[in-house]
Amino acid sequence: MSRVFELIKKAAVVLFFIVLLTYALIQAKTLLYPIVLAMLFSFLLLPIANFLERKGFTRILTNFIVIFAAAAVMSALAYLLYSRIGNLISEFPDLKEHASENVESMTRAISDRVGVSTNEVRDWVNKRISTLGENNLFVNTIIPSTTSTIMAIGLMPVYIFLMLYYRDKIYMFLMMLFPREKQPGAEKVIESISQVTKHYMRGVFVVVLILCVLNSVGLMIVGIRFALLMGLISALCNFIPYFGTLIGAAFPLAMALIAGDSPNQVLGVIILFIIIQFTENNILTPNITGGAVQINPMITIISIVAGGMVWGIPGMFVVVPVMGMLKIILENYEPTKPLAFMIGTRGTEKHSVTLGKLKRFFTLKRYRDIYR
Numbered sequence: 001m002s003r004v005f006e007l008i009k010k011a012a013v014v015l016f017f018i019v020l021l022t023y024a025l026i027q028a029k030t031l032l033y034p035i036v037l038a039m040l041f042s043f044l045l046l047p048i049a050n051f052l053e054r055k056g057f058t059r060i061l062t063n064f065i066v067i068f069a070a071a072a073v074m075s076a077l078a079y080l081l082y083s084r085i086g087n088l089i090s091e092f093p094d095l096k097e098h099a100s101e102n103v104e105s106m107t108r109a110i111s112d113r114v115g116v117s118t119n120e121v122r123d124w125v126n127k128r129i130s131t132l133g134e135n136n137l138f139v140n141t142i143i144p145s146t147t148s149t150i151m152a153i154g155l156m157p158v159y160i161f162l163m164l165y166y167r168d169k170i171y172m173f174l175m176m177l178f179p180r181e182k183q184p185g186a187e188k189v190i191e192s193i194s195q196v197t198k199h200y201m202r203g204v205f206v207v208v209l210i211l212c213v214l215n216s217v218g219l220m221i222v223g224i225r226f227a228l229l230m231g232l233i234s235a236l237c238n239f240i241p242y243f244g245t246l247i248g249a250a251f252p253l254a255m256a257l258i259a260g261d262s263p264n265q266v267l268g269v270i271i272l273f274i275i276i277q278f279t280e281n282n283i284l285t286p287n288i289t290g291g292a293v294q295i296n297p298m299i300t301i302i303s304i305v306a307g308g309m310v311w312g313i314p315g316m317f318v319v320v321p322v323m324g325m326l327k328i329i330l331e332n333y334e335p336t337k338p339l340a341f342m343i344g345t346r347g348t349e350k351h352s353v354t355l356g357k358l359k360r361f362f363t364l365k366r367y368r369d370i371y372r
Helices: 002-027 029-054 059-090 092-114 119-130 135-153 156-165 167-176 180-222 227-239 243-259 263-288 297-311 313-331 334-343 355-371
Strands: none
Touching: 002 029, 002 297, 029 059, 029 135, 029 156, 029 180, 029 297, 029 313, 059 156, 059 227, 156 167, 167 180, 180 227, 180 243, 180 263, 180 313, 227 243, 243 263, 297 313, 313 334
């Protein structure tokens, strides 16, 4: 009985700690997520900074160069998106009229084939379409959220500069937290975290860059209006693992539904993103990112949902590399190795679907058919 009571007491303490930590993370959201994002971007820029320092540049000059170069790339992308979104907004009246015609055509076709009146659905959709692009909607929703986001991440370049500048000091601080006999193990953990995070961040950016091209070219072939804008938005959504392709596909699919000239465009978008999803999951990510963080899909999905609940979209982006860091820490501490095993990908190898297994399966099937 006393053992059961001790277990309940420990579980209550852990639950209380989780609730308290979650509350603190939510309340300190505006402060914390720019710092975490800055840390991840610092890992991304660290190899460039190290290269420039080896070439003789001072650390301050190096940091200014890498930060201004990154800011220039981000500004160019932001300007491209802004200009394309401006074109989209300017054509809202024509798009709304076209969307109303498409809704009328689809509801009439459904009514004729199913024999059920769709007038209420048509009126509801038309009412929602009529509100697209209205100033009050833009001011009341988009402007406040954009302003708060800009205020939150405005200090990110400063954070990145300071993290790159004080990286040796931060390393020495972390080493000073451990006794001398445990410092080699701590150094190994820090190096593993650094390598995994750099590899993951670099891989994600390369994959998203490739998807920008694939999505845009594919949507142009399908004939979607504003193909470049839709391709960029859908590619940027892939910073969020698993959910990114689904969220990203919703934008061109909606454009095909409301502004498409033919139902074939909707089918084309669906087929295109099935192909892109297969390419991204089986070719791009395995070969570029290489499963750097080694987190199993169940934990990844749960973490992304939790990150979204706590920090919104930034939380969905940062949670995977953070979980990768946490896994490295847990697997190097004996009492928490079971947690690391649960988070990781080991233990299900015999059930995983690989190209080798598929090849063996179809080879055996072909031989069975021959000798049957």
